[in-house]
Amino acid sequence: MKEQILTISSIEKLQDDIFKTVLIGDCSEISAPGQFINIKLNGFFLRRPVSIADYTENSLTIIYKTVGKGTKYMSTLPVGKSLQVLMPLGNGFSLEKIEKALSHSLSDAAAPVLIGGGIGLPPIFSLAKGLMKRGITPVVIAGFNSKSDVILENEFKAIGISPIITTVDGTYGKKGLVTEPFSELLLKLHRAYVCTCGPEPMLKAIHQLAADGQFSFEARMACGFGACMGCSCKTKYGNKRICTDGPILEKEEIIW
Amino acid sequence: MVNLSAMEKESQTMSFQPSYANQNSSPDKRIFDTRVNLCGLTLDNPVIPASGTFGYGQEFAKLYDINILGSISFKGTTPNERFGNPLPRIAECPQGMLNSVGLQNPGVEVVTARELPELAKIYSKPVIANISGFSIEDYVTCAKAMDKENQVGIIEVNISCPNVHNGGMAFGTSAREAAEVTEAVMSVTSKPVFMKLSPNVTDVAGIAKACEDAGAAGISLINTLLGMRIDINRRKPVLANKMGGFSGPAIFPVALRMVYQVSQAVDIPIIGMGGVSSADDVIEMMMAGATAVQIGAANLVNPYICKEIIEELPEKMKALGIQNINEIIGVIE
Ligand SMILES: Cc1cc2nc3c(=O)[nH]c(=O)nc-3n(C[C@H](O)[C@H](O)[C@H](O)COP(=O)(O)OP(=O)(O)OC[C@H]3O[C@@H](n4cnc5c(N)ncnc54)[C@H](O)[C@@H]3O)c2cc1C
Numbered sequence: 001m002k003e004q005i006l007t008i009s010s011i012e013k014l015q016d017d018i019f020k021t022v023l024i025g026d027c028s029e030i031s032a033p034g035q036f037i038n039i040k041l042n043g044f045f046l047r048r049p050v051s052i053a054d055y056t057e058n059s060l061t062i063i064y065k066t067v068g069k070g071t072k073y074m075s076t077l078p079v080g081k082s083l084q085v086l087m088p089l090g091n092g093f094s095l096e097k098i099e100k101a102l103s104h105s106l107s108d109a110a111a112p113v114l115i116g117g118g119i120g121l122p123p124i125f126s127l128a129k130g131l132m133k134r135g136i137t138p139v140v141i142a143g144f145n146s147k148s149d150v151i152l153e154n155e156f157k158a159i160g161i162s163p164i165i166t167t168v169d170g171t172y173g174k175k176g177l178v179t180e181p182f183s184e185l186l187l188k189l190h191r192a193y194v195c196t197c198g199p200e201p202m203l204k205a206i207h208q209l210a211a212d213g214q215f216s217f218e219a220r221m222a223c224g225f226g227a228c229m230g231c232s233c234k235t236k237y238g239n240k241r242i243c244t245d246g247p248i249l250e251k252e253e254i255i256w
Numbered sequence: 257m258v259n260l261s262a263m264e265k266e267s268q269t270m271s272f273q274p275s276y277a278n279q280n281s282s283p284d285k286r287i288f289d290t291r292v293n294l295c296g297l298t299l300d301n302p303v304i305p306a307s308g309t310f311g312y313g314q315e316f317a318k319l320y321d322i323n324i325l326g327s328i329s330f331k332g333t334t335p336n337e338r339f340g341n342p343l344p345r346i347a348e349c350p351q352g353m354l355n356s357v358g359l360q361n362p363g364v365e366v367v368t369a370r371e372l373p374e375l376a377k378i379y380s381k382p383v384i385a386n387i388s389g390f391s392i393e394d395y396v397t398c399a400k401a402m403d404k405e406n407q408v409g410i411i412e413v414n415i416s417c418p419n420v421h422n423g424g425m426a427f428g429t430s431a432r433e434a435a436e437v438t439e440a441v442m443s444v445t446s447k448p449v450f451m452k453l454s455p456n457v458t459d460v461a462g463i464a465k466a467c468e469d470a471g472a473a474g475i476s477l478i479n480t481l482l483g484m485r486i487d488i489n490r491r492k493p494v495l496a497n498k499m500g501g502f503s504g505p506a507i508f509p510v511a512l513r514m515v516y517q518v519s520q521a522v523d524i525p526i527i528g529m530g531g532v533s534s535a536d537d538v539i540e541m542m543m544a545g546a547t548a549v550q551i552g553a554a555n556l557v558n559p560y561i562c563k564e565i566i567e568e569l570p571e572k573m574k575a576l577g578i579q580n581i582n583e584i585i586g587v588i589e
C-alpha cells in the first residue's frame with residue numbers, strides 16, 4: 001500500500017446516480033480483484049473507500065453510486081484532475097482458493113458462481129475477468145432493485161459471460177432476489193463455490209445456501225489500512241479488520 | 257514530587273542514543289535543534305503518533321522508516337482482550353471524525369508477549385505505553401506489566417476514554433479519582449507516569465494539578481471530546497454506540513486552550529495533542545506549553561503526516577528564527 005497520484009481520464013454516467021471513473025497512474029501494486037482504494041477528496045476529512053472494478057498496470061476503474069456528498073462531489077470532478085489515492089487496500093478475492101475448490105469438488109461444480117448485489121457488482125466484474133484469464137468461465141448472477149440500477153451487463157457480455165439478472169421490482173431480468181436463481185443452480189451444482197459482494201442481508205442469505213466461498217464485506221472506515229480499529233468484526237479465527245484482513249472473508253470463518 | 261533518581265536510572269538503562277538523522281539532510285538544517293527532553297528521555301524531535309491512531313506501528317513501517325519519530329504512543333492496553341463497541345464506530349465531521357472504537361486491544365499479556373517484541377524490530381527508541389482500565393486494579397495490572405518492558409520509556413495513563421462505560425473517562429473527570437489512579441500507578445512503577453486527561457470537564461487545570469500533587473511525572477492532553485452525529489435519512493445516530501470521541505483539526509483550538517491552561521497550573525512537562533496536523537500546529541502547541549506533541553486522527557487520513565511534519569520542522573524553525581525548539585516551549589505567558 002502506498003499513496004499514489006492518479007489522474008481522472010474519464011467519467012461516465014451509467015445510471016442517474018451511478019458513475020464510472022477511470023483513473024490513470026501506477027496501478028502495478030494491485031494484486032487481486034476485490035481490493036479497494038481510499039480516495040482523498042478536497043473538503044472531506046475522511047477518505048472514501050471504493051472497490052476496484054477493473055485494472056491494468058497503469059489504470060483502474062471505479063464504479064460508484066452517489067449516495068452522499070462525497071460521492072456526488074467525486075462524480076462532478078473534471079477530467080485531468082489528480083487525486084491522492086491510498087492503494088491497493090485489502091486482501092482481495094483469492095483466485096488460487098477458487099481453483100483449488102474447483103479441482104477438489106465433484107465434477108458438477110466445474111464453475112464458480114459469482115453473485116453481485118447492486119453496487120457490490122463492480123468487484124465481481126474484476127474477479128470474473130481474472131477467472132476468464134485463467135480459463136475459468138464463472139456463472140454470474142447480478143441483482144438490482146430496479147431497471148434503473150442495472151449496470152455492467154454489456155461489460156460482462158463483452159468478456160463472454162451472460163449474467164443472470166434479477167430485479168426486485170421485476171422491471172428488468174427475472175423478478176425477485178439473487179437467491180432465487182442461485183437456489184435453482186444449486187439443484188444442479190450442489191457444492192457450488194460462491195464469491196459474492198453486496199448488501200449484508202444478501203450476503204447472509206447466500207451464506208446459508210452456499211457450501212463454500214468468499215464473501216466481501218463493507219464497513220465505515222477511518223484509515224482503511226489497519227491502524228484505527230474502526231472496521232473490526234468477529235470471526236471464527238478472532239477479531240479481524242475488514243480493511244486489511246478483509247474485505248473478503250471465507251465462508252466458514254464468518255460469524256453473523 | 258517526581259522520583260528523579262529512579263527516572264535517571266531508567267533513562268540510562270534505556271541505551272538510547274540520540275540520532276541526528278533529521279538534521280543531516282542539509283547543512284543548513286543542522287543548526288536547528290529539534291530535540292526535547294521528557295523526564296530524562298531525549299527525543300530526537302517532539303513528534304509522537306497518538307495512541308489508537310498508529311496501532312503498534314506495523315502499518316506505517318511499511319510506508320517509511322518510523323525510527324525518525326520522537327516516540328510512539330501505542331494503542332490503549334487493558335488487562336483483558338477487548339473487542340470494543342459494535343459497528344459503525346466511525347462517523348465523519350467537518351474537519352474531523354468521531355470514533356467509538358471502545359479500546360479494542362488484545363489484552364496486556366498479548367501486547368507484551370507479541371506486539372511489543374514486533375514493535376522493537378521496527379522501532380529502536382523508547383515508546384510510550386498507553387494503558388486503560390475500568391478500576392484502579394486494572395490500571396495497576398497494566399502498569400506493573402509495562403514497568404517490566406525495557407522499551408517502555410513512559411507510561412501514559414488514559415483516564416479519559418469517552419467510549420467505555422463505568423470507568424475510562426470517569427476517573428478523568430474527578431480530581432480526587434484522577435489523583436487516586438496516579439498514586440496507584442506510581443506505586444508499582446519506576447517509569448515516568450503521564451496522566452492523559454479528558455477535555456470533557458469544566459476545570460482541566462484543577463485535575464492536572466491534582467495529578468501533579470499525586471506525583472505524576474507529566475500530563476498528556478487532550479483525549480477526544482464527546483460528540484454525536486445523526487443520520488437524518490434514517491433518523492438514527494450514525495454510531496452504533498450513539499456517542500463517540502471527536503478528534504481532528506476541528507478540535508485544535510480547544511486542545512490548545514487546555515494545554516495552555518494546564519501549563520499555567522503545573523510545573524511538570526506536558527504532551528499536547530488534539531487536532532495537530534502540521535508543523536505550524538506543533539509549534540503552536542509548544543508555544544502554549546507542550547514539551548512534546550502527539551498526532552492522532554491526522555495519521556489516519558495521511559499516513560505520512562508525522563514524517564512530513566518532522567521533515568518540515570527545521571524549515572519552519574528557520575523561518576521563525578528558532579535555533580533550539582526548547583526556546584518556544586511555553587513562551588506564551
Ligand atoms: C471496502 C469498500 C468498498 C466499497 N466499494 C464501493 C464501490 O465500489 N462503489 C460504491 O458506490 N460504493 C462503495 N463503497 C461504499 C462507499 O464507500 C460509500 O458509498 C461512500 O463512502 C459514501 O460517501 P458519501 O460521502 O457519498 O456519503 P456520506 O453518507 O455523506 O458519507 C459520510 C461518511 O460515511 C461513510 N460511508 C457512507 N456510506 C458508506 C458505506 N456504504 N460504506 C462505507 N462507508 C460509508 C463515508 O465514507 C463517509 O465517511 C465501498 C465501501 C467499502 C468500505
Ligand SMILES: Cc1cc2nc3c(=O)[nH]c(=O)nc-3n(C[C@H](O)[C@H](O)[C@H](O)COP(=O)(O)O)c2cc1C
Binds near residue numbers: 307333504
Ligand atoms: C480511532 C481513535 C482511537 C483512539 N484510541 C485511543 C486509545 O486507545 N487511548 C487513548 O488514550 N487515546 C485514544 N485516542 C485519542 C487520541 O490518542 C487523541 O488523544 C485524540 O484523538 C486527540 O488527538 P487528534 O485530534 O490528533 O486525533 C483515539 C483516537 C482515535 C481517533
Ligand code: FES
Binds near residue numbers: 228230244
Ligand atoms: S478502517 Fe482503520 S483499521 Fe480498518
